[in-house]
Amino acid sequence: MNNGFKNIILSTLCVMMSLVVASCTPSVPENAVDNGKDVTVFPDYTDVYIPYNIAPLNFHIYDSLATDFVSVVEDKSGNRLVAGGEDAQFDEDDWHTMLEANKGGDLTVTVYARIDDQWERFKPFKFHVAEEPIDEYISYRYIEASYKNYNELSICQRNLTNFDESVIISNKYLGGIDASSEYQCMNCHNYQNYHTDNFQFHVRYYLGGTIIVRDGKAEKYSLKTDSTIGAGVYTSFHPTEPIIAYSLSHTVQTFLINEADHKIEVLDTLSDLVIYHIDTNEIQIVQNSFNSFETYPSWSPDGKYLYYSSCYFELEGKDTHYELANHYDRIQYDIIRQAYDAKTRQFGEPDTVFKAKELGKSATHARVSPDGRYLLVSVGDFGNFQLHHLESDLYVKDLQTDSLHPLSKMSAMNRAESYHVWSSNGRWILFSTRREDGTYTRLYIGYFDKDGKDYKAFALPQRDPLYNKKLLKAFNLGEFMVEPVKISQQELADVIRKEAVPAKFYSNYEKKTNK
Template sequence: MMQHTKSVLIVVVLTIVLIACGRPTVPDSYQTESRPPKVMPDYTDVTVPANICPLNFRVYEPGKQVAVRISVGDLQYTYGDGMKVLIDENEWSTLLEKAKGGNMKVEVFVNEGNQWKAYQPFSIHVAKEDIDPYISYRLIQPSYVAYGQLAIAQRNLTTYDETDIYNNALVITPETGQCINCHSYQNYRTDHMMFHMREGLPGTMIVEGNQLKKVDLKTPEIISAGVYPAWHPTQNLIAFSTNLIGQSFHTKDIAKVEVQDKESDLILYDVTKDEVFTVSNDSNELETFPTWSADGNTLYYCSAHFEYENDSLKDAEIINDYRNLHYNIYARDFNQQTHEFGERRLIYDAASENKSATLPRVSPDGKYMVFSLGNFGCFHVWHAEADIWLLNLETLEAQNLEALNSERSDSYPSFSSNGRWIMTASRRDDNNYTRPYIAYFDAQGTCHKAFELPQRDPEFYTLFLRSFNRPEFMTEPVGITPEQFAAEAKKDARKVKYKTAPND
């Protein structure tokens, strides 16, 4: 009797295990569709790195069950969980390894009623070059003045693991909300990094090795504390813009909000000496978005020319003229020994084309610059027409990176540390929520179709109501814990000293 019960139990357990591990079978007979299936995220014909986590997706075709065969040569696996395709991580690694420098073939079969349909297969290309294993971003609801639930998070691209670098829930109270923004790293490493905190417990958090310090970058001589940062690639220096930022609301346009700088300048902060000096503060120029060349000898930035007619009506003037603000890209040589800056020179003239160039970033080999180009203004995350452009720094010729772009806002581009991947913050999914898209940028300077940051659940982006802001590549995770940041955040910020610029 006992023996019989035991046998039954074993059979039941095995059956459950088999059902749980069961794979869908690719049908023998089916109708064929002459088009690829509609899948979300759209991973059709994208190029991915060989160290990326599985590209799980959902099929949006009529039907209730999908069978997907992914193959590289004679190696093949089938998947299907309802209409979702959830790929085993180990099998995916094997597929990637085998397809490195080549392609994976993805065949999609959908069961609609009792009839199977086979869609035109698509490919996933696998590049030879890896991608940095980590990225970080700010997770923010697309709100305008409220900022509960703000976090800077880091994501392991080789897995789906995401952890908080810092979360404002660790310190905020109803009396003191806290905005956090503008995380930045020196040369993709996290032992020299920073981010800002505003409103509650304000200050700029600086990491130097294992040391943390919170500084107050506002001095009477400058218009605001540091805003948009750029760590010098080799020195303990951070270039910042200082900005007086305002926002107004569109009454009808689906762009919803217009963020403008009423004033902006550039400063340089010496992290070791806790000193700042002004780099540029022309009252008729709105200088912003500094970024360094790979060798650290040039500071690039954007600037728009704007002359106020009446100082007491600045707000009204800039709001009324919001469509006529056009930013160009400029460069200034930097002497790393004396910290002197050279004269500014025009790198990209967007204004002459009634366009506005923002957020420049230079490739690690120094050959290229990517930037976001829109019709006007500086806050392209809300500008649907904004696209990522590529500037050849030798010829100064620019081109639209069409493979990377969409009909919606594409902004905040950045290069991976090996220069082979370009990431952008894109609103192509729904025009409101920013998602990271990554494109392969090959050695010939050609950009390939971008893929959306993969998530374990393919429906993740539908339900997730926060934007991925300022996506940045990192070569390693941040070593400081959120609790350590929170403890430092509660301390008073150290005041920095203002000094005269070496040029003056």
């Protein structure tokens, strides 16, 4: 075959491919009439602020009378993205090209619906494209929306610039020792300063231990010592030092029979704070006073302060669970911080930075913005497990001005807004919410600008816009990452099956009143 004939064939193929692409792209209706109606789409992406590197915001259109749809995203220069059908799914490459060219600008979204033989045009809405990017990766748990079952539980990671998702570790990959064995519960994954060469997570039950990845290599530790009440639970990796803060908690579930919207309350009957020194394999007590319950540690971005939630509750009898369960609505947490000197391993005195109890509220999950200015918390009426509290909302406190206010645009009223994290540039907040159906926890992302203003949040984009409606699992513990986890699932599984290295108690510390 000569070169001329090859060129003819290649040219013909190119033309044919162009015709196929053109035939798959729906045309924009020319004679549509304005119907003056707001369009109903799922997820609700109307008038949201989005990062310029986010995956396409595909959406499903609801209109029972329409037989066809065309959706158009247009920039100020007249460039268009067009998608047909009730599921508006946009080409990824074209989407990124348009967003990159419109940083700091607006995109207009117009939906057309064909009803009988007439095309109608809904009122347009906007995508506001922020100038700041979002971290490219997040990780989260998939877990059954139940009180006990974790037979199908996995920690996964997702590329936010597209729809690629992969499993970091799955309990089904581990399996049981035999047919009668339970699967593992795995939880509380956490990274050092958004990077994945250093991270940790817990494994419970027969292969129990804490998996710590250091410089890309994993090891399994047992953090329970004779001088502490238990192994690590909630966690925070120090941003620069080989140190991890943990709460040590005895957690129970209490089922409420007289509450219409609140069926379960999670309680800590014992709760202390420790830090673990990876280099020396030592556990050091931070707080362990008898009538105070400390939980949810979180380091400040500079590593100079440890923030946590603390509740003082005067116990009268010996049955702590019974006493707490009967007064569950009186258990309210403040936000405390203590200064920390890494060279001396010494903590300063506790300082209450958010007196939530004085407001009749309970505050948890203290997270300080990367610039050190804003304190982000979940605020509910009582308790520390806001995942089950529909009234829980996100609040931010300006640590410079001491002002406090709810993120009223980002939060949805009475929809259990809880576990939240900042992106590495401080412009995006990833949080958990039950705003879609009140049962399944989903991940949403909201924009927080340089002036401290919040904006309407949007659902984690999915290739199938109805993904959240079809998924019978909950998202849990979303975390931002600037890179993917690189260690393989096989390497992690091999370490999980090993015996745990027992931690030592750091005795050069004057213990407080023991429980």
